[in-house]
Amino acid sequence: MIEKTVNIxxxxxxxxxxxxxxxxIFIQxxxxxxxxxxxxxxxxxxxQLLLVGFFLSYIFESNSAWLVLVLLIIMVLFSSWIALNNIEAPKRQLFQRAVLAISLSSIITLFIITQGVLQLSPWYHAQTLIPLAGMVFASSMNSISLSGERYYSELANKVNYKQARNIAFQASMIPNVNALLAVGIVSLPGMMTGQIxxxxxxxIAARYQIMVMCMIFASAxxxxxYFLLLAKPNSDDDLK
Known part of the structure; x- marks a missing residue:
């Protein structure tokens, strides 16, 4: 069997x-x-990629639980802030909601994937946990960005909360549903391509990719x- 190595x-x-x-850029x-x-x-x-390449090398070597936790918290905060770029609403309150939503989805999804599917030991194994967490955070970030933008646009058009919530949720899931439909036929996603x-x-690569697709879909x-539930208005008139 020919052993294959990654080209530098x-x-x-x-x-x-x-x-x-x-x-x-020329077209623009x-x-x-x-x-x-x-x-x-x-x-x-x-x-960012050059810096993170240097920083991750240090974290992978140290494999410290505290360093991994700090990095995960930083990733949650940044992804929460970036998710709000296109949403026209007060940022402070939205930021708290985004942090809560991303944190909840990440804890649930990563726990099941790392401890149930991969049975990761130790749980903070940086070389596995951080890349998976990055995928989850990015998926959640994009989903919140899409749902939040659509939700507040619908409210601005005098749509009631329940209808606006449903429309926004459906819109936020379109990229993920399309990805499920296209994977293996139109595209070979990143993890599977890298492993091949x-x-x-x-x-084996296909099994890992199935795990990743489920993880990304669920976190999104x-x-x-949860973000849309947190955004529920207090006014009874808006809940009809």
Whole structure:
């Protein structure tokens, strides 16, 4: 059996990945669309990934429960704040709701996945827990962002709470349902692709990907639903 190793990407090769990115920026420029946010996002992506690569190397080596907990808390706070970018409502109250929603969905989902499916030992094994937590936080963040934006738009159009909640929840789950429909036919998701590239059997990679898809779908649904429940108005007139 041929043992396969992951290729090391040199910096000059990595730079080639930005060619199609520059094409998108050129389109924005040609169509007189704003490029500032795109450039800012690309710059942040570069800095954040380079820093996190260095930081995670240290955490993986130390494998400290306290360091892992601190990092998870930071990830929850940042994902909660980013989720509110497109929501037109008071940010302080929304931030508390987003933190609660992401925390609840993450605790439930990660506990079942790490202790039930993977039987992770110790529970804070950084090299496994942090990547999985990142997927959960990102899924919850996107779901809250979509549901929150749609929910407050519906309320602004004088839609009652129950109807606005249902519309917002359905909208927030569209990307996740589409991902379930497309996986394996249209796309091979990140974890499965990475494992196949590193030489893992496609059958084993498929099992891990099923676990990940369930984890992402559940975290998105739980966080969105809880966020919308927390956003329930106090006025009886809005609850009809």
């Amino acid at each position: 990407i040199e910096l000059p090769q990595l730079a080639l990945a930005f060619i199609p990115v520059l094409a998108v 420029f040609s169509w007189s669309l704003p490029q500032k946010r795109t450039l800012h996002a690309l710059a942040r992506m570069l800095v 590239l590193s030489g893992v059997s496609p059958f 649904g739980i966080s969105s639903a």
